Amino acid sequence: MNPEMPLARGFSPVLAGATAGRVLTQLRHDPRTIAMMVAVPTVLMILLRYVVANSLLLNRVAPEYIGVFPFVIMFIVAAITTQRERARGTLERLMAMPLGKLDLLAGYGIAFGLVACVQVTLVLVVSLTWLGVTLPGSAVPMAVVAVLDAILGMASGLFASAFARTEFQAVQFMPAFVLPQALLCGLVVPRDQMTDVLRWLSDVLPLSYAVDAMQRITAAASWTSAISADIAIILAFTVAALVGGALTLRRQTS
């Protein structure tokens, strides 16, 4: 009935930066959450190292998990943070102020992106040194893919939170959205061994391309166009989730 406000009314780098600063300051006041966000993927990798025990197998699976853990953690953190903005009324207050939706989304993207960089750096350094994971080439492609996965997780969490009425529901989106992807992305069973229907399903889920990219990086010493294609798909999913997030951030409710 009522014309919805346009998707974005311009974009202000100052307001996006202020929002990122605000989100990071909130985290700074909550050291336990920072510690969990940064350390949990690394702790899980250490655990994986001892579960797998076989160094050949570890070399194959560790990179796949490096792509998945940051995604999962960022998803849940972003989903809950956004749900809290809604529940506390701060989102409504901001929507009544001169803040663009893009400013808000970009602010979250910058803040969680920075946290993702720290998270991925730690997990890579520990994996490649102490845990003895070896790569055929440089660690940079892996770091790039892992950070992009983390940002994809954040964008998906932001989008998913629009469908959660309560924080309790937002928490449950983790298993509901993420676990099916974890089962279908090639971690458990290689995607080319799945039946057609499962294969099609895995083709439309973003995490599959994260695992694909990691597999290609461990298989070849140099960058290939197939890795670029995987990254392009991950970026496309991220943009789609952010646009979905912007569309579900309503300035007006009916």
Add this chain to the structure above:
Amino acid sequence: MRSAEPGDNAGPVISGRGLIVRRGGRLVLDDLTFGLAPGRVTGLLGPSGCGKTTLMRVLVGVQAITAGTVTVFGLPAGHPRLRARVGYATQAPAIYPDLTLDENLKYFGTVLGLRGRSLEEAIAATIDRLDLGGLGKRLVDTFSGGQLARVGLAVALLARPDLLILDEPTVGLDPVLRRDLWSLFHGLAADGASLLVSSHVMDEAARCDNLLFMREGRFLAEAPPARILEQTGAPDLESAFLALAAPARQEVQR
């Protein structure tokens, strides 16, 4: 319905015509036509659930309208140019409990367009005005109920708005703080701001320059307190409200 009674020479700050809001099939605002006089404290009084909050959300542009028009300073309610000129405080404080008072005010001030020196001055003036001195470095999480309510108001006052929409700002507060807040509201009106203050507590009605009595999505009266007493012949405003709500009087009195 009655039209506005500006009372002085300036036109109305807010002007509503045939405003209808339906939420989930329920008629919440039922064909409201009204005006808000400038430089006054207008009380929006009525029982819980009568539509006060919905009306206020319409005025700041976060509630979709089913029919009718509402203008604020001559622009459609919620227009981007209004967002820094209209201060809005919801019933819940709608601030970040995991930030300090200073950090909250700095972020919201930046969103409202304040920068550098003018931001610092606005924060200092607002802290002083709401008697929050010495609390700047404390996490809002640790504040008392009365302090929290004042932080919510502080954000609304920060950019010295021309219009303040305050949803039950004094409900549940101690008598001394309530008296101080009402004198603050009148001080702001004396400085030229217009205020719309809602309450379901009738003994606050006498503190307003002008009253909007509301019940079940309709206005029962729109006049200064003295005029309402005169017209109804009631001894106090609570009795006047009951007299105006006469068809449902027994139900209200039980």
